[in-house]
């Protein structure tokens with residue numbers, strides 16, 4: 001299969017690429033060191049229409065699909081994977097459920113806020129389980145005019161930066177998946193607070209935090225979708241969104257690859273450029289091949305989603321392959337840089353730290369393999 005972006009996609013990619021070159025690349029390493037979220041850059045992304053590009057145009061979005069979201073994610077990830085995580089969570093997975101299951105009023109409010117630059121979170125994981133939703137402990141109980149939420153979510157991207165987000169909670173931990181519902185929660189709701197901030201391996205410019213709810217009172221209108229449909233809403237969002245993580249891995253891998261090719265041409269060993277040594281050539285050949293395979297899987301899955309297909313197997317294959325290939329590419333990149341590759345002066349060191357989590361969040365590699373096998377074998 002030959003896969004080419006359309007004219008519209010190429011124009012969008014070129015615009016984002018130019019923006020990233022001018023406004024992200026020169027500053028990304030500093031944002032990481034200072035652990036600062038780049039608000040000014042984010043606001044510029046919103047003004048350019050990147051934040052809302054894949055959101056429905058009736059509510060202020062750009063009306064584009066997953067492919068455009070993946071393009072923006074890939075380009076941002078070339079320079080700042082942390083900024084890309086803020087984007088793919090804040091404008092992607094957190095909004096997918098709202099776009100599909102939200103009421104008119106919810107879409108009117110939250111989609112337009114996101115397109116204007118408000119960041120969202122998606123709060124599913126709890127201390128007792130990420131892959132397995134069974135032990136969910138965050139509880140909700142009906143009140144006279146709404147709901148009360150109590151519990152703690154953990155590892156939530158955008159925990160500090162977000163203004164609102166989607167929280168999953170159960171009415172009765174014994175009721176299994178049928179007990180879980182989804183809620184849209186504004187962060188300034190009394191009883192809602194940001195807990196511990198994780199000290200991560202990479203992606204330092206984007207926060208990952210606990211979210212704590214202590215008798216957090218929500219109006220009735222804050223339930224997203226039907227009562228008891230929370231797990232379905234969460235899984236649909238993850239199925240639709242994980243291809244963006246593939247695009248993130250692709251962007252990080254491309255950055256590591258570009259640096260490696262440049263260095264292999266410049267750096268001399270035994271009187272010739274590294275690129276003339278066969279061991280380095282083999283690494284470059286493997287990296288080139290894996291990058292291309294990751295690209296094809298990623299954009300073919302995104303295009304199937306844009307055609308209206310669920311593409312669960314294809315998205316899982318894209319995320320599994322792109323994230324693990326990015327791991328191998330970043331590993332080789334550090335190797336090609338030798339000692340410099342193990343220092344903070346070489347960008348590949350940062351890329352290899354930023355890549356690792358693409359094999360973990362939005363479903364670990366093991367869960368992707370499970371999803372692929374289930375689709376193939378048609379087993380529960």
Ligand SMILES: Cc1cc2nc3c(=O)[nH]c(=O)nc-3n(C[C@H](O)[C@H](O)[C@H](O)COP(=O)(O)OP(=O)(O)OC[C@H]3O[C@@H](n4cnc5c(N)ncnc54)[C@H](O)[C@@H]3O)c2cc1C
Nearest residue numbers: 122123124125129130131155156157208361362363364366
């Ligand atoms: C930086 C970062 C950002 C994150 N952002 C978010 C966010 O915004 N929202 C959110 O809700 N969550 C988020 N997460 C959580 C993330 O989705 C979970 O960490 C992930 O799903 C794995 O869950 P766990 O950490 O509980 O690991 P576990 O589920 O405890 O898994 C541990 C290990 O066991 C394996 N395993 C578990 N079950 C199986 C099985 N059935 N078969 C085979 N292997 C299995 C896993 O693959 C893994 O290797 C984030 C995590 C990180 C690190």
